[in-house]
Amino acid sequence: MKGFIFDLDGTIYLGERAIPGAAEAVNTLLRRGDRVVFLSNKPIATRRSYVQKLNQLGIPAEESNVIHASMVTARLLKERLKPHEQVLVIGERPIREELREHGVKLTYWPDQARYVLLSWDRDLTYEKLNRAYQAWRHGAELIASNPDRTCPVEGGELPDTAALIGAMEALTGERIRLVAGKPSLFMAQAALEVLKLSAADCWMVGDRLETDIRMAVEAGMRAALVLTGVSTRSMVEGCSHPPDRILDSVAQVVEL
Structure with missing residues (x-):
């Protein structure tokens, strides 16, 4: 077998x-x-x-x-978070739903985040990038769902999570070492x-x-x-x- x-x-x-x-x-x-x-x-x-x-x-x-x-990320965060700790997510609805299903608490506010989760977000804005950066400045640890530069599709490829990882590493001067995927x-x-x-x-x-x-x-x-x-x-x-x-x-x- x-x-x-x-x-x-x-x-x-x-x-x-x-x-x-x-x-x-x-x-x-x-x-x-x-x-x-x-x-x-x-x-x-x-x-x-x-x-x-x-x-x-x-x-x-x-x-x-x-x-x-998303599932593996949720499991990883659930293991590492203390009961009162929260996660600020830059990502789309499916990964947010997976986190909630695993009991991971989410927050919008940078000063309340223990972790910042970076994930593929096709609606990425400067405001979202800034919230992630401000959370890091308040001591939040950065984690990424996956490191893919692109996603293959018919006729080519689309930018994936690595685009956001690259932006945050450039902003913070630190390498994101915790990647779940x-x-x-x-x-x-x-x-x-x-x-x-x-x-x-x-x-x-x-x-x-x-x-x-x-x-x-x-x-x-x-x-x-x-x-x-x-x-x-x-x-x-x-x-x-x-x-x-x-x-x-x-x-x-x-x-x-």
């Missing part, structure tokens, strides 16, 4: 379109008895919406085997808990060297890079954490 951890954007689908052969490959793995988990850094959607989308694309999924950065081991551990397998028995299948593949290598998993998203074959040369395999697409995952 093997475990397969699939990234979503750029690996299973692009926008609303499934990568050709993705549904057939995942269903083949399940029929032969392998275990599957879907792992996404994208914090602007709920796990429920991921399940619905995957099912519509012909890929069996339940909330129990869909893990995203891939390549962090927080995400790897969450996936392994669901699969109930050792890292050595699992393949991470993703399109990004700096997140998907790096996480797999550092967690002791095997790694397969697909060429349907962000990273290219030429980028692997000289990479400090190269994949075990390079696949044209997820359709070839049945060969692993």
Whole structure:
């Protein structure tokens, strides 16, 4: 039995379109008895919406085997926060809802924040950036949901959370060291808990060297890079954490 951890954007689908052969490959793995988990850094959607989308694309999924950065971020903050402490969030509704579901208290006011959570926000404004900065000046610690520079979509890529991380690091002169999403081991551990397998028995299948593949290598998993998203074959040369395999697409995952 093997475990397969699939990234979503750029690996299973692009926008609303499934990568050709993705549904057939995942269903083949399940029929032969392998275990599957879907792992996404994208914090602007709920796990429920991921399940619905995957099912519509012909890929069996339940909330129990869909893990995203918002959930792992919420768990991490819940563990670290004291009962009276609050979080100022720069991000969209889905990650706020996930935090509330985990009992994390949110605040609008910079002087009340123990942490500032930086996440993908397509309505980012100067006012939001300033509130995050003022909270840091009042002693709040900075944390990010995910480090992705871009999100792959049909026809190109969109700016992701790294745009906000870069802005805050430039403002504060400090590196943001606490990141919940891939390549962090927080995400790897969450996936392994669901699969109930050792890292050595699992393949991470993703399109990004700096997140998907790096996480797999550092967690002791095997790694397969697909060429349907962000990273290219030429980028692997000289990479400090190269994949075990390079696949044209997820359709070839049945060969692993």
